[in-house]
Amino acid sequence: MLDTIFGLPVHPLVVHATTVIVPSAAVAVLLAAVWPRFRRWAGWFPLALSVLAVVLTPLSTESGEALERRVEHSDLIEQHSELADGLLPWVIVLLVGAVALYVVARRERAATAAAGAADGSTAPSSPSSSVSEERVAPAPVLPRWLLVGAAVVGLVAALGTSVQVVRIGHSGAQAAWSDSVSQTPAPQGGDGDGN
DSSP: OOOEETTEEHHHHHHHHHHHHHHHHHHHHHHHHHOHHHHHHHTTHHHHHHHHHHHHHHHHHHHHHHHHTTSOOOHHHHHHHHHHHTHHHHHHHHHHHHHHHHHHHHHHHHHHHHHHHHHHHOSOSBTTBOSOOOOOOOOOOOOHHHHHHHHHHHHHHHHHHHHHHHHHHHHHHHHHHTTTSOSSOOOOOSSSSOO
16 A cells, blocks of 8 residues: 555655654653643643554554565664564553543643632622632542552653654664665775775
């Protein structure tokens, strides 16, 4: 399915998007896991990046398999392909962490809003009436286990995803460039004597 576009392999195009979105999602989820202010500010952003990561990962793998059928087989390409197959579970866990952290952020915002409303509405309704006070429902309490669980899942998934992306990228670069780049530098200068 994902083979070529305008005569060029699709894999390098999709992979460049993946190598931007997946680490960005990992960083966003990591920050949301450890920094409450970022978590409340970012809202749905880490979740959206994680959804994109889950969509792009199989596209990258599928386009890579199509490219693999068009190039000469090598152990480096096989290693790259095996590592790439291991990314999808990590980005799925990253998505789970992003969903949990999004739920935590929404509950934190609701608790903050309810606390703010309670503070502003406990004053008497008029200066002469001290008897009637408006009551606001108590702010929803965020269970500690939910925060800790979401943070742990987010941290583990962000770190695992990042490590796997680096390993895949390194093996892909080795597969693509190992035969094209010399281990010794080319001579410098154009005056013919190598200076």
